[in-house]
Amino acid sequence: MSVRARPLSTAQAESFVRDGFVGPVDVLTPAEVAATRQAVAEVIARLPALSTQLYEVEHAYTERPGEVVCHFLGGWRVHPALAALVRHPRAVAMAAQLLDAPTVRFWHDQVFAKPPRHPGVVPWHQDYSYWTRTAPACHLTINILLDDADEASGCVQFVPGSHRWGLLPRLPFDAPLEAIRAHLPAGAAWRPVPVPVRAGQATIHHSHTLHGSDQNRSERWRRAAVLNYMGGHVRVADGSTPLLRGAPLLPTGALVEGPWFPLVWPSADG
Numbered sequence: 288m289s290v291r292a293r294p295l296s297t298a299q300a301e302s303f304v305r306d307g308f309v310g311p312v313d314v315l316t317p318a319e320v321a322a323t324r325q326a327v328a329e330v331i332a333r334l335p336a337l338s339t340q341l342y343e344v345e346h347a348y349t350e351r352p353g354e355v356v357c358h359f360l361g362g363w364r365v366h367p368a369l370a371a372l373v374r375h376p377r378a379v380a381m382a383a384q385l386l387d388a389p390t391v392r393f394w395h396d397q398v399f400a401k402p403p404r405h406p407g408v409v410p411w412h413q414d415y416s417y418w419t420r421t422a423p424a425c426h427l428t429i430n431i432l433l434d435d436a437d438e439a440s441g442c443v444q445f446v447p448g449s450h451r452w453g454l455l456p457r458l459p460f461d462a463p464l465e466a467i468r469a470h471l472p473a474g475a476a477w478r479p480v481p482v483p484v485r486a487g488q489a490t491i492h493h494s495h496t497l498h499g500s501d502q503n504r505s506e507r508w509r510r511a512a513v514l515n516y517m518g519g520h521v522r523v524a525d526g527s528t529p530l531l532r533g534a535p536l537l538p539t540g541a542l543v544e545g546p547w548f549p550l551v552w553p554s555a556d557g
């Protein structure tokens with residue numbers, strides 16, 4: 288598939304810089320959505336057996352699946368369809384355009400899955416609060432919806448401009464939705480914007496943009512396959528433990544590199 292090296296319009300790229308997010312943007316075809324949905328369902332069905340091969344399965348979800356959103360990292364290590372997504376031509380071209388870096392590296396993937404009528408929320412957070420073991424901050428997140436998502440089903444919400452608020456504390460995944468509000472900088476304007484997205488479309492956000500999502504009050508699933516990328520120059524800021532479970536130990540100061548963190552841009556299509 289041939290994809291333009293700069294697939295987003297100037298207005299879309301400007302909205303990412305100004306607001307800290309952009310979307311919805313088109314990423315997957317209907318056939319790719321179906322294949323990714325199937326892959327996610329297969330991994331979820333085998334989560335206990337696969338958990339040691341994944342980077343992480345949300346602990347609170349394992350203990351209380353009826354209350355906490357299903358969330359895991361590292362699906363690309365266990366399912367070929369999720370591995371193929373990592374180098375999706377449109378996704379990597381959009382990451383390169385918005386990171387404005389000559390090379391782009393895959394950091395990790397995630398899945399968030401909310402069954403119909405499920406009370407789990409994703410509390411407001413900034414992704415980089417989970418990623419300080421890598422630096423500098425030059426990361427972004429592509430959140431690809433596998434189902435149509437709207438406010439009723441708990442689509443992702445963003446606070447425009449919050450990527451300029453500095454790094455806020457990291458709160459537990461099973462914290463109340465708005466727990467972060469006790470930690471906002473003085474004068475910060477709390478004006479969340481929900482972004483309804485159709486299956487196959489995505490939102491893309493900066494590593495410091497505050498975002499979260501509410502309960503799924505609908506009768507539909509709300510699943511997202513998430514791709515996290517970083518500039519190819521990002522280094523290990525804390526080499527005391529592997530950056531991700533099972534990944535080789537890299538020393539502090541080394542480039543984050545190797546087969547676990549492949550360069551995806553420039554790509555063969557780029």
Ligand SMILES: O=C(O)CCC(=O)C(=O)O
Pocket residue numbers: 399409414428429430442443498499500511513
């Ligand atoms: O899909 C969600 O509800 C949360 C997404 C999220 O936190 C992310 O994409 O970084």
